[in-house]
Amino acid sequence: xxxxxxxxxxxxxxxxxxxxxxxxxxxxxxxxxxxxxxxxxxxxxxxxxxxxxxxxxxxxxxxxxxxxxxxxxxxxxxxxxxxxxxxxxxxxxxxxxxxxxxxxxxxxxxxxxxxxxxxxxxxxxxxxxxxxxxxxxxxxxxxxxxxxxxxxxxxxxxxxxxxxxxxxxxxxxxxxxxxxxxxxxxxxxxxxxxxxxxxxxxxxxxxxxxxxxxxxxxxxxxxxxxxxxxxxxxxxxxxxxxxxxxxxxxxxx
Numbered sequence: 593x594x595x596x597x598x599x600x601x602x603x604x605x606x607x608x609x610x611x612x613x614x615x616x617x618x619x620x621x622x623x624x625x626x627x628x629x630x631x632x633x634x635x636x637x638x639x640x641x642x643x644x645x646x647x648x649x650x651x652x653x654x655x656x657x658x659x660x661x662x663x664x665x666x667x668x669x670x671x672x673x674x675x676x677x678x679x680x681x682x683x684x685x686x687x688x689x690x691x692x693x694x695x696x697x698x699x700x701x702x703x704x705x706x707x708x709x710x711x712x713x714x715x716x717x718x719x720x721x722x723x724x725x726x727x728x729x730x731x732x733x734x735x736x737x738x739x740x741x742x743x744x745x746x747x748x749x750x751x752x753x754x755x756x757x758x759x760x761x762x763x764x765x766x767x768x769x770x771x772x773x774x775x776x777x778x779x780x781x782x783x784x785x786x787x788x789x790x791x792x793x794x795x796x797x798x799x800x801x802x803x804x805x806x807x808x809x810x811x812x813x814x815x816x817x818x819x820x821x822x823x824x825x826x827x828x829x830x831x832x833x834x835x836x837x838x839x840x841x842x843x844x845x
Contacts, residue, residue: 595622596714597642601633601657602649602675607696611647611675614703621645621707630655634663643670645710647694650676671710705736705750735785738766740773749773751786755804755820759797770822792839794818794828802839 598621602608608626615621624643627633630652637646637660646669648657655663657674677696691713692706737748753769759779766773775782783791783799793799800818807819814830828836 595620596644597622597624599625599643599646601627603629603652630660634660645671647673647675650674754801757799793835794832798826
């Protein structure tokens with residue numbers, strides 16, 4: 593498989609160097625070019641689809657990263673990952689159809705999760721324009737993070753920390769790491785964003801992360817009580833009994 597061609601755009605040389613360092617140990621990504629400002633980035637992207645992904649600084653002196661994308665209009669775009677030191681640009685990034693958003697200084701583990709996300713998109717050959725990060729849109733199955741809006745700010749919750757999801761009318765309550773987060777979406781839409789091998793629909797109103805299931809106990813006519821490692825009890829429904837049986841078959845001897 594050819595390497596994922598990558599363009600780095602940042603007016604700070606040290607920031608570009610940091611990205612190069614982070615990409616050094618990832619042979620499936622190839623740095624195809626670097627741009628020092630928005631105008632260089634615009635020219636490079638207008639020249640054609642020579643790259644697969646762009647790490648694009650939001651705040652640059654001549655033209656912001658968002659303005660670069662606005663100048664491109666409806667032109668097909670590579671995957672866009674916004675990079676910035678200021679989280680107030682998050683909403684603009686989502687509206688500009690970014691597939692991810694990194695805050696400086698870039699955390700290496702967070703960066704690797706971003707690369708994994710891009711690999712999934714590339715493998716599925718999904719156009720970037722079809723995959724905005726906004727919470728109203730569907731992300732690819734196996735997303736590693738969920739976007740949560742609370743009190744005017746946006747933040748991410750790692751899916752590996754999610755114990756279960758609970759439908760609440762037009763919202764879904766995400767139970768993760770002892771906290772609860774509300775996302776305005778349906779349970780079905782949110783479940784489509786998660787790895788089906790890990791997240792199991794057990795009730796019309798419940799999706800559970802099977803990594804957190806400690807015990808299953810038969811309850812009544814095909815229903816089960818699931819006990820999570822923290823002591824939480826969840827009741828499954830007969831309507832989703834087939835899902836539970838398929839899950840149990842993974843462990844059959």
